[in-house]
Amino acid sequence: MKDKYYITTAIAYTSGKPHIGNSYEIVLADCIARFKRKQGYEVFFQTGTDEHGQKIELKAEEAGVTPKQFVDEVAGEIKSICDCLNVSYDKFIRTTDADHEKQVQKMFKKFYDQGDIYKGSYEGMYCTPCESFWTQAQLVDGKCPDCGREVKPAKEEAYFFKMSKYADKLIDYINTHPDFIQPVSRKNEMMNNFLLPGLQDLCVSRTSFKWGIPVDFDDKHVVYVWLDALSNYITGIGYDVDGNSSDLYKKMWPADLHLIGKDIVRFHTIYWPIFLMALGEPLPKQVFGHPWLLSGDGKMSKSKGNVIYADDLAAFFGVDAVRYFMIHEMPYENDGSISWDLMTERVNSDLANVLGNLVNRTISMSNKYFDGIVEDKGVAEAVDEDLKNVAKGTYAKVCSKMDELKAADSITEIFTLFKRCNKYIDETEPWVLAKDDAKKDRLATVLYNLTESIVIGASLLWPFLPATAEKIVESLGTSIRDYSDLDKFGLYTKTKVTDKPEILFARMDINDVYAEAARIAEIQKAQAGVTEAEDDENAIELKLKDEITYDDFAKMQFAVGEIVKCEEVPKSKKLLCSQVKIGNTTRQIVSGIKQYYKAEEMVGKKVMVLVNLKPATLAGVVSEGMLLCAEDQDGNLALMSPEKNMPSGAEIC
């Protein structure tokens, strides 16, 4: 009986169209899934969308549609990118699916009933600036263990999951399963930063918005993101809390691989395993936090016009060229980079020159010398042996690389075979053989060996570039070979190849590429212009806090301050310490703005200061107030200055 293999990707948040960095994961997962299927595994490949949350609720409101209408639209867009990239998922789950929602509610109830989830009812233990709840035991001298400040009553009633209860068990699991977290550097981060210092309880419900799965026994609350989103991996294959799980679930769980981005490793290797422990279900075998594919020329942004979308690239270069690039360029542990130059280089050098030209010249020779009939006449020579050995040995090499999830190395192995084929042509010189009638049979064997090698290579290539692989074998009059036969040579039977070989990958002129990049940049910039005027996916959504009274406001006192001196705070990455003249006094204020302002350029600025804030000590330095800044989505900061020149000490009211 065949082994099963259950692979998942993270589910995409339905707040907007994902760029190429987010499409990498799904393509890598697809390559692995396709490869495993060819190896004979019974594969189940799940992806999907994460559709709840306040952000979506707000966006829908802005768009004047219901949240459901909004996510239907975006989920459709995400699904179409998957389909465009030829992703062979077995299930596309949406967290708004009724069966998912039902099971999440049941999980929540089960956790509550067994005491893993408790209602946050403690007063005076919420640290507002840290946005963290603390238990009595965690407090240090009755204060926030993080910042040492006073903790206050919780503003929002919420349910919490007792993570600490399972922490030891999880630490033990991670230590006894060295392959669980990949790459291993992530394991150290999780251990050192979260598990060993003591795991904090996780907030698993919200009352501040409605667009979520309702807690069925307390309808003020909706289930907060992680419990909802993570459980898709089991609800999608038919898990049932009450023990009536599907056959698919019984067969497929635990997952063999959760493929995720490195930013959410923490949730998949700490919270998710603990939820599973609480359910009494086995833990996934492996979580791989892959690196990012980043734009070569800085951070992608629409206003710069350098956001790269998979479908734009696919429309210009072709789907398989994009898949090839993503897989080839992505290293295992560090971020990879993508640019139009790099993309062009890969297409021309590897796909057009090495692969495309190889197939083309081989088919052309078969047509020219044998009217397209490829047949082994049995005239072997010593020079054939090396080609045959490489062809027969490639499968094993690719297997071992794929087992380590090193898709880039796998595809390189396959191209080593294609390069060997090109060399074989040079070694055997078919055009010379063709001039001598006595060598006709030898020529036939040479072309047979080439064709056979290409069939093997194309079969191996199929998981990565499915459409291209199929085109190749089809043009050779055959089909993708069984993987159990990939270590054999000589299975190709006498066949007629296509009359006219198709150009698999056209060489790209770099100037045409630049023109296309410029065209797309213009479109994006134009869209970004609209974005600012109206509301679009790039618009910042302000999360509204609780309403305050005028009295609340009046408690705060703001004034214009002039920075007379500023220096970096030693031992701190982000802090600048400024001496700020406010009227006839000067006070010291520490601010976390080092990344955006140099100490020298601070001097002389007039800024808005919150003056009656209780002094605090930061990194050992006393701070007596706060410089006010505007902050955008990416964390960029800008100091607030009076729009006309005003004297320092002028009150802002």
Add this chain to the structure above:
RNA sequence: GGCGAGAUGGCUCAACUGGCUAGAGCAUCCGGUUCAUACCCGGAAGGUUGAGGGUUCAAGUCCCCCUCUCGCUACCA
């Protein structure tokens, strides 16, 4: 600040527990070839392996220190 990773030819990366003239791809230059998408094949050049010190018969590989980069985390009044 805490923990961790890394710094190798123009570019992207290799080199298991220290061991033969530090490898490969791309780019460059030279040569060969013509079946093919001006392609393919071969060859060459290019590195005092971030700086310095140490251990050893032998170090990119181990130890110390320095510089820089990066990840996670804390802090960001």
